[in-house]
Amino acid sequence: MTNHQFGPFGITTGLDSSPESLAAARAAEELGYSAIWLSGGPLPGLRTIVDLVTATGSITFVSGILSVDQYSATDVSTTYAELESAAPGRFTVGLGGARGPKPIATLNAYLDEVDVPVGRRVLAALGPRMMELARDRAAGAYPFLTTAAHSAEARKVLGPDKLLAVSHLVVVETDADRARAIARDTIGFFPQLPSYAASLGRQGFSAKDQAELPDHMVDALAAWGTPADIKAKLREHLDAGADHVGINVITGVTGPQPMEQWRTLARTLLA
Secondary structure (H helix, E strand, O other): OOOOOOOOEEEEEOOOOOHHHHHHHHHHHHHOOOEEEEOOOOOOOHHHHHHHHHHOOOOEEEEOOEEOOOOOHHHHHHHHHHHHHHOOOOEEEEEEOOOOOOHHHHHHHHHHHOOOOHHHEEEOOOOHHHHHHHHHHOOEEOOEOOOHHHHHHHHHHHOOOOEEEEEEEEEOOOOHHHHHHHHHHHHOOHHHOHHHHHHHHHOOOOHHHHHHOOHHHHHHHEEEOOHHHHHHHHHHHHHHOOOEEEEEEOOOOOOOOOHHHHHHHHHHHOO
């Protein structure tokens, strides 16, 4: 595995520039998490990344991910340069989200234009062709909704020296029915997206599985149970070749950051 100074466990979440989000980022840093992967959908704009870095002291932020269809290469380059000057090493640019008939070509053209070193950019990647692009034109890959078996295959494509950082759903809940219900509520959206449907199919989940979300599928894609149970599940990715896992804690409640769950998990994950 590679050493990209992210440590084994970070956090995946959506933050903005509100006092509540800034406080959550500081809390994650104080708990000892090494990185926060900023979910692209909830991100209100590039200025939020600057605000979050300014509000904290050492934790690394990664945009996970910035859609190349939404953010211009010029604006991303300017934000990266500003942060690299003010807080060197604390922002890594995660890119993806190319739409249209030729996403690989779109991303290639964007990477030609964006002024961010190869070692400081990662690509959202699910399939082998995107993994190859992440290997050839970035520091590595950042897949989501994948199994440990996928991590093993991704490592083969990336080779030994590239970053493989996985975002994995986590439910801090020991009641199986409740934990799976919370996970299903999140997972159920993704088979509607062609790229995720294709990825899940490559991972062995049939169209019937994707429609019904049986227990075995939910259990493969979401870690739940006690903190020890969750750590064991997440370690499957690390044992399969991933360098880092961003824990994407879901609670079934939209809005507040799950700081209590981060705190509970930190005592086991970061021990």
